[in-house]
Amino acid sequence: MVDVNKRIDVDYMARTEGEAAIRIELEDQPAIVLKIFEPPRFFEGFLAGRRFDEVGDIVSRICGICPVSHMSTAILAIEKAMQIRVSEQTGILRNLMCSSQIAASHLIHLYMLAMPDYYGKNSITELLPDFQKQTDRLIKMKEILNGLTGLIGGRALHPVTFLPGGFTKIPEQKDFDKILKQFKEIQKDAKEVVLDISRFKVPDFYFKTEYVCLDKKDGYAIDEGRIISDDGLNISVDDYYDHFEESEVDYAFAKRSRIKGRNYFMVGALARINLKYDKLQTETKKMAKEIGFAVPNYNPYLNNLAQSLEVFDLIQHCIKILETNKFKHEDYSVKIKEGDGGAMTEAPRGLLYHWYKIDSKGIVAKANIITPTSHNFLNIEESLKKMVKENLNKPRNDIRLMAEMLVRAYDPCFSCSVH
Amino acid sequence: MGAVDITYCQMLQSGGIEEGPFDVALIEGAITEEWQAEQLKKVRSVSKFLVPIGSCAVCGGIPAIKNTSKKAKEMEQKVYKDISNLTSLETRPIDQIVKVDGYVKGCPMGERDLTELVISLLLNKQPDFLEYCVCVECKLKNNICVLVAYNEPCMGPVTNAGCNALCPSNNRACYSCWGPIRDSNAKALANQFTKMKLSSDDIFRKFTEFGQPTKEFEAGVK
Ligand code: SF4
Ligand code: SF4
Numbered sequence: 001m002v003d004v005n006k007r008i009d010v011d012y013m014a015r016t017e018g019e020a021a022i023r024i025e026l027e028d029q030p031a032i033v034l035k036i037f038e039p040p041r042f043f044e045g046f047l048a049g050r051r052f053d054e055v056g057d058i059v060s061r062i063c064g065i066c067p068v069s070h071m072s073t074a075i076l077a078i079e080k081a082m083q084i085r086v087s088e089q090t091g092i093l094r095n096l097m098c099s100s101q102i103a104a105s106h107l108i109h110l111y112m113l114a115m116p117d118y119y120g121k122n123s124i125t126e127l128l129p130d131f132q133k134q135t136d137r138l139i140k141m142k143e144i145l146n147g148l149t150g151l152i153g154g155r156a157l158h159p160v161t162f163l164p165g166g167f168t169k170i171p172e173q174k175d176f177d178k179i180l181k182q183f184k185e186i187q188k189d190a191k192e193v194v195l196d197i198s199r200f201k202v203p204d205f206y207f208k209t210e211y212v213c214l215d216k217k218d219g220y221a222i223d224e225g226r227i228i229s230d231d232g233l234n235i236s237v238d239d240y241y242d243h244f245e246e247s248e249v250d251y252a253f254a255k256r257s258r259i260k261g262r263n264y265f266m267v268g269a270l271a272r273i274n275l276k277y278d279k280l281q282t283e284t285k286k287m288a289k290e291i292g293f294a295v296p297n298y299n300p301y302l303n304n305l306a307q308s309l310e311v312f313d314l315i316q317h318c319i320k321i322l323e324t325n326k327f328k329h330e331d332y333s334v335k336i337k338e339g340d341g342g343a344m345t346e347a348p349r350g351l352l353y354h355w356y357k358i359d360s361k362g363i364v365a366k367a368n369i370i371t372p373t374s375h376n377f378l379n380i381e382e383s384l385k386k387m388v389k390e391n392l393n394k395p396r397n398d399i400r401l402m403a404e405m406l407v408r409a410y411d412p413c414f415s416c417s418v419h
Numbered sequence: 420m421g422a423v424d425i426t427y428c429q430m431l432q433s434g435g436i437e438e439g440p441f442d443v444a445l446i447e448g449a450i451t452e453e454w455q456a457e458q459l460k461k462v463r464s465v466s467k468f469l470v471p472i473g474s475c476a477v478c479g480g481i482p483a484i485k486n487t488s489k490k491a492k493e494m495e496q497k498v499y500k501d502i503s504n505l506t507s508l509e510t511r512p513i514d515q516i517v518k519v520d521g522y523v524k525g526c527p528m529g530e531r532d533l534t535e536l537v538i539s540l541l542l543n544k545q546p547d548f549l550e551y552c553v554c555v556e557c558k559l560k561n562n563i564c565v566l567v568a569y570n571e572p573c574m575g576p577v578t579n580a581g582c583n584a585l586c587p588s589n590n591r592a593c594y595s596c597w598g599p600i601r602d603s604n605a606k607a608l609a610n611q612f613t614k615m616k617l618s619s620d621d622i623f624r625k626f627t628e629f630g631q632p633t634k635e636f637e638a639g640v641k
Contacts, residue, residue, distance in 0.1 A: 015430070039451050042494060049488075050484070051621070123433070126432075160589055161591070
């Protein structure tokens with residue numbers, strides 16, 4: 001018999017993307033179920049039969065927060081499959097779009113989804129008028145960050161200029177100059193973001209996991225590189241299937257990923273900052289020191305703080321790129337070629353993998369998509385278990401809130417995870 | 420407390436009043452499960468106005484591509500090995516299940532139409548949604564027509580305006596993310612595509628990327 005007093009049910013995880021519930025059994029060995037009931041849309045099923053140059057437009061609709069991540073990962077995979085080489089400029093422009101999108105996505109999560117918990121509120125509107133300054137900052141920064149994604153992509157959500165082979169239109173230099181000026185203006189706001197988030201009273205919690213992210217020789221890898229971990233993984237994206245496996249669970253429409261022969265692992269901002277701390281901008285490292293954040297750090301609640309540092313870092317990064325590059329119109333035509341290929345990028349929430357098989361007519365024969373939240377699924381459950389176990393003596397409501405906060409800290413996207 | 424209060428939106432706030440009543444219900448997403456249809460009917464019964472927002476809710480959008488698969492089970496099996504607990508139905512837009520009081524079109528939905536809707540409801544007037552095709556926006560912007568000039572298979576003639584002809588303004592053919600315009604002549608455009616040497620599969624894909632469940636685009640694939 002299940003004792004209902006020993007159970008906590010969060011029937012609907014509010015302030016996250018998509019639909020999920022949590023069930024916690026308050027036993028000495030707590031049982032956790034992350035029930036992702038977001039209904040499946042079958043993207044991988046219906047992508048078969050579509051043309052290679054439709055895929056970017058289609059998969060961007062997997063998510064309204066990280067459409068650029070899905071689009072770039074899919075397009076990189078298709079280019080790999082069809083052996084299309086793109087110019088250096090195309091790579092730089094895509095990197096700018098990914099970077100600005102990650103920063104914008106982090107800001108939404110930090111202020112609108114995470115922050116209310118830390119002040120005992122239900123929503124950002126309840127934080128007003130006390131948090132007017134922060135809200136204004138969020139709106140201003142988000143507009144400028146989206147401004148860059150949209151300048152290059154035609155629009156920030158579901159960009160239209162972005163195709164296999166390159167960009168259909170390159171913005172004018174004066175528009176890049178204008179956005180550069182705006183980016184410089186929000187540098188000090190970005191500092192305030194880090195300070196805002198550093199004021200969160202985060203539960204003291206330690207959860208040793210394996211951090212996994214993309215890494216490259218120079219710079220903070222976002223849309224290229226090898227897969228590395230702090231447990232010795234160092235592989236090419238081409239060997240992804242040799243090392244990672246997904247399985248179905250009966251209580252969720254999302255699949256759960258693990259590293260073969262090992263166990264749970266964590267992707268996302270905290271994983272990236274832990275593994276690539278050296279590659280952050282000097283100013284970011286200074287900022288991290290100032291707020292007393294050091295790596296290695298194994299408190300998943302601090303994923304929020306890692307996100308804020310990334311916001312700061314990526315803005316610096318975009319400024320440097322915009323200051324040192326001029327862009328011109330280029331040919332983006334491609335030749336259809338049969339083949340298959342996979343690619344990986346760092347979406348805001350962590351590693352995102354797309355794989356396609358394209359036939360000789362340019363039609364998708366097979367597709368596979370594995371999202372950050374599938375990568376984090378098991379880690380979320382295992383860290384919840386440990387957290388609950390350590391807090392069994394606390395009132396139910398406290399446990400419930402701490403559990404919600406922990407899940408939220410991962411910034412999960414349940415809609416992406418089901419797709 | 421302002422002119423507009425959000426009483427229930429799980430994406431933005433914990434808690435809220437799930438059971439209503441609502442002055443206005445804005446519905447996002449297409450319907451693919453029976454429980455969603457039931458929930459939608461409940462929301463309709465406690466709302467004065469109900470408006471689908473965004474292409475999925477308005478015309479099925481991208482998730483409705485799955486309706487094109489003749490063998491639903493096979494398609495599902497491409498995603499899951501075990502499909503025994505799936506209860507997914509054909510993708511339907513909101514107006515195939517309940518009565519709606521307008522449409523905020525677009526993917527992402529158009530801000531102009533959303534603002535128009537909210538202001539109209541506050542002023543108790545009839546909202547003035549854009550009801551013409553993307554071509555009109557092209558003409559207003561003096562765009563070069565990518566269909567006529569570059570032989571690009573543009574869906575602009577049958578697609579609802581609202582994006583300010585974004586794709587043609589960026590040297591690209593429209594792929595109809597705003598969904599079909601009412602009374603569009605999809606048949607004529609499909610004939611034009613045939614003349615341009617598009618295969619019937621290509622034409623089929625054009626008219627099923629956004630708006631598979633609509634009768635407007637059905638005319639294009641026939
Ligand atoms: S480019 Fe497309 S939308 Fe614009 S006028 Fe031509 S057909 Fe119409
Ligand atoms: S031109 Fe067509 S595809 Fe492009 S944004 Fe407008 S409606 Fe969408």
